[in-house]
Amino acid sequence: MAKLTVENVCAGYRGKLVVRDINLEYDAGIHILLGPNGAGKTTTFRVLAGILAPMSGVVRIDGRDPHSAVDAKALIGMATHRSALAPRLSVVDNLRYWARVLGMSSGTAEARIADVLGLLGLTGFADQRTETLSRGQSQRVSLAKAFLNRPPILLLDEPMSGVDPGTAAQLSDHLRALADAGHTIVASTHALADASRLADDVTVLHGGRIVGRGEPAALRASLMGSAYRLQLRGSGDIPGALAELGYRWEQSRTGHVVIEVSDEGEARSLVARLIGSGIGVHEVAPVRNPLEDVYQQLQSEGADSVAE
Numbered sequence: 653m654a655k656l657t658v659e660n661v662c663a664g665y666r667g668k669l670v671v672r673d674i675n676l677e678y679d680a681g682i683h684i685l686l687g688p689n690g691a692g693k694t695t696t697f698r699v700l701a702g703i704l705a706p707m708s709g710v711v712r713i714d715g716r717d718p719h720s721a722v723d724a725k726a727l728i729g730m731a732t733h734r735s736a737l738a739p740r741l742s743v744v745d746n747l748r749y750w751a752r753v754l755g756m757s758s759g760t761a762e763a764r765i766a767d768v769l770g771l772l773g774l775t776g777f778a779d780q781r782t783e784t785l786s787r788g789q790s791q792r793v794s795l796a797k798a799f800l801n802r803p804p805i806l807l808l809d810e811p812m813s814g815v816d817p818g819t820a821a822q823l824s825d826h827l828r829a830l831a832d833a834g835h836t837i838v839a840s841t842h843a844l845a846d847a848s849r850l851a852d853d854v855t856v857l858h859g860g861r862i863v864g865r866g867e868p869a870a871l872r873a874s875l876m877g878s879a880y881r882l883q884l885r886g887s888g889d890i891p892g893a894l895a896e897l898g899y900r901w902e903q904s905r906t907g908h909v910v911i912e913v914s915d916e917g918e919a920r921s922l923v924a925r926l927i928g929s930g931i932g933v934h935e936v937a938p939v940r941n942p943l944e945d946v947y948q949q950l951q952s953e954g955a956d957s958v959a960e
């Protein structure tokens with residue numbers, strides 16, 4: 653098992669800051685970086701992999717900085733949709749070349765290559781030049797390359813993009829098996845569904861900053877948010893009436909009983925029921941959810957349906 657920590661990292665290109673104040677602490681498991689296009693996911697991965705030096709802050713792999721310690725960098729396998737593949741070489745020759753770079757013996761390399769080709773549904777494409785592959789197929793070859801030597805840390809940039817549902821399910825199972833075996837897997841996505849399905853924990857990146865983190869279910873709920881806050885008053889047993897209706901409540905500083913509901917329709921029907929029970933509704937106001945903008949953007953990228 654390898655531990656990956658990121659402390660106060662700021663990074664960017666040619667003096668332009670793209671990600672700021674990134675703090676992460678990862679060990680065995682599947683950790684998702686979720687964010688819309690341009691949020692800074694790839695840039696963060698480049699820093700984690702030791703490819704892009706941070707402007708400030710530090711990355712550590714088992715206590716060593718991958719930017720200066722080559723042996724720390726060797727603990728990482730990374731796959732991005734921009735992963736370099738030799739276009740004129742076949743899939744299997746790309747993997748053989750990479751196995752040599754990794755110092756694998758040819759016997760081990762052939763066995764591992766057969767494994768990863770099977771795992772990623774690439775056996776039928778083994779002898780095809782990579783320049784003739786579709787985006788999804790190239791993506792799978794990049795993943796095969798990253799899995800080749802089973803590194804303790806895997807950085808997978810959008811591993812599910814361009815992958816058909818059957819392969820995605822197989823890939824999810826494989827990632828879970830690797831995580832259970834002690835691998836530290838960090839994967840990025842802009843699809844809430846992938847984050848929910850795969851993750852032990854999710855970190856939400858927006859505009860180059862971390863704007864939320866937590867377990868998938870809790871984070872999904874906070875992304876969708878409670879939409880309306882009702883302030884109630886009256887002489888009756890308001891808490892008792894709310895408990896009967898199944899609502900949790902809080903006391904506001906002004907002494908009102910406050911509850912939150914998830915949408916306008918629910919707010920309307922609850923107001924009608926409360927008034928029918930003689931409870932006065934002092935105020936109904938929309939709640940500003942700080943993650944709402946991120947959620948809207950993820951939705952508009954068409955990546956996911958929250959209804960699943």
Ligand SMILES: Nc1ncnc2c1ncn2[C@@H]1O[C@H](COP(=O)(O)OP(=O)(O)OP(=O)(O)O)[C@@H](O)[C@H]1O
Nearest residue numbers: 665666670687688689690691692693694695696842
């Ligand atoms: N090599 C580069 N030089 C200058 N700016 C860059 C470079 N790479 C990325 N950027 C900028 O950094 C910002 C974040 O990009 P990044 O690729 O890290 O985001 P992302 O979350 O991975 O996005 P996507 O989901 O679209 O891949 C963007 O504004 C992008 O234009």
